[in-house]
Amino acid sequence: ATGSAAAVPVDERFDIAYITPVTIGTPPQTLQLDFDTGSSDLWVFSSHTPPSQIRGQEVYAPNKSSTAKLLDGQTWSITYGDGSASRGNVYTDNFAVGGLTVEGQAVECAQQVSSSFTSEEHMDGLLGLGFSTLNTVSPKGQLTFFDNAKSKLDSPVFTADLKYREAGTYDFGFIDKAKYTGEIVYVPVEMDPGYWTFTSSGYAVGSGNFNAAPISGIADTGTSLVYLPNSILTAYYRQVQGATNSANYGGYVFPCSATLPAFTFGIGEARFTIPPAYISYAPVTEGSATCFGGLQSSRGIGVNIWGDVALKAAFVVYNGENPPKIGWANK
Numbered sequence: 642a643t644g645s646a647a648a649v650p651v652d653e654r655f656d657i658a659y660i661t662p663v664t665i666g667t668p669p670q671t672l673q674l675d676f677d678t679g680s681s682d683l684w685v686f687s688s689h690t691p692p693s694q695i696r697g698q699e700v701y702a703p704n705k706s707s708t709a710k711l712l713d714g715q716t717w718s719i720t721y722g723d724g725s726a727s728r729g730n731v732y733t734d735n736f737a738v739g740g741l742t743v744e745g746q747a748v749e750c751a752q753q754v755s756s757s758f759t760s761e762e763h764m765d766g767l768l769g770l771g772f773s774t775l776n777t778v779s780p781k782g783q784l785t786f787f788d789n790a791k792s793k794l795d796s797p798v799f800t801a802d803l804k805y806r807e808a809g810t811y812d813f814g815f816i817d818k819a820k821y822t823g824e825i826v827y828v829p830v831e832m833d834p835g836y837w838t839f840t841s842s843g844y845a846v847g848s849g850n851f852n853a854a855p856i857s858g859i860a861d862t863g864t865s866l867v868y869l870p871n872s873i874l875t876a877y878y879r880q881v882q883g884a885t886n887s888a889n890y891g892g893y894v895f896p897c898s899a900t901l902p903a904f905t906f907g908i909g910e911a912r913f914t915i916p917p918a919y920i921s922y923a924p925v926t927e928g929s930a931t932c933f934g935g936l937q938s939s940r941g942i943g944v945n946i947w948g949d950v951a952l953k954a955a956f957v958v959y960n961g962e963n964p965p966k967i968g969w970a971n972k
């Protein structure tokens with residue numbers, strides 16, 4: 642079996658996140674979820690979510706699905722790297738992504754969501770694609786959609802083809818040769834503690850020399866920006882007129898009119914270049930002439946994060962074999 646579904650920018654301006662249509666239950670209820678390789682819970686706005694916390698999102702109503710079953714006594718509670726959070730109870734139901742169906746998928750229903758989820762009107766929940774060890778359901782941890790689907794997939798892989806301000810795709814069970822150029826370069830994945838953690842071979846700022854140095858980090862479709870060690874950030878923003886690391890805005894900002902260098906990162910001998918346009922991420926507030934950078938410091942996070950700003954510069958293969966590996970190709 643295989644599946645394929647669109648990854649659509651959740652807003653029409655800054656690629657804050659990408660949403661993908663899924664169907665849940667019988668008859669099918671369609672929701673738009675943020676596919677997140679940086680977490681491993683599948684949770685949805687639901688009929689259990691307080692109406693005061695819902696602002697336009699579609700909800701899953703298990704009581705309207707003839708195939709829904711309550712997982713009695715199971716609850717979940719998650720906090721993400723950006724401080725957003727949600728919690729609730731758990732059902733199993735039929736779940737499909739782009740023609741690929743899993744029966745008995747754990748669907749975590751929100752009974753509480755934090756304000757940033759309420760304000761993201763087009764995002765009806767998240768679909769975790771990290772390793773199932775990260776799943777927060779207690780006392781019995783649940784499997785991700787990918788882990789449930791894996792045995793029926795033609796190949797135990799999914800791919801992410803995210804794009805700059807336009808729709809891309811998530812494919813399950815196959816690698817679409819039309820989506821990339823050249824060769825896919827694979828590097829090992831460290832599964833512990835549950836992220837797709839890999840080591841980049843180094844970086845370059847603009848047309849500068851490549852700095853060969855191992856940079857461990859997670860490939861995270863659920864994080865908008867790239868978070869790297871301070872030393873790399875100072876090397877990059879030193880080249881940007883008027884750039885400062887602003888306590889007020891919580892990161893590197895610069896005049897939106899500034900000329901930005903590209904940023905190149907290495908995967909083995911391969912090189913991937915993030916264009917300046919991806920790094921001039923967004924005005925700090927609507928209409929401001931000050932822009933927030935797509936490259937930020939990972940100081941205080943505890944892990945380096947290759948988020949959407951980097952991922953949309955590549956075609957990425959998440960290979961769930963044992964041991965897992967991650968593949969990168971230009972496109």
Ligand SMILES: O=C(CCCl)NNC1=[NH+]CCN1
Pocket residue numbers: 677679680720721722723725861863864944946
């Ligand atoms: O939580 C993280 C970072 C893990 Cl270090 N990524 N996934 C995500 N989902 C919503 C916000 N961020």
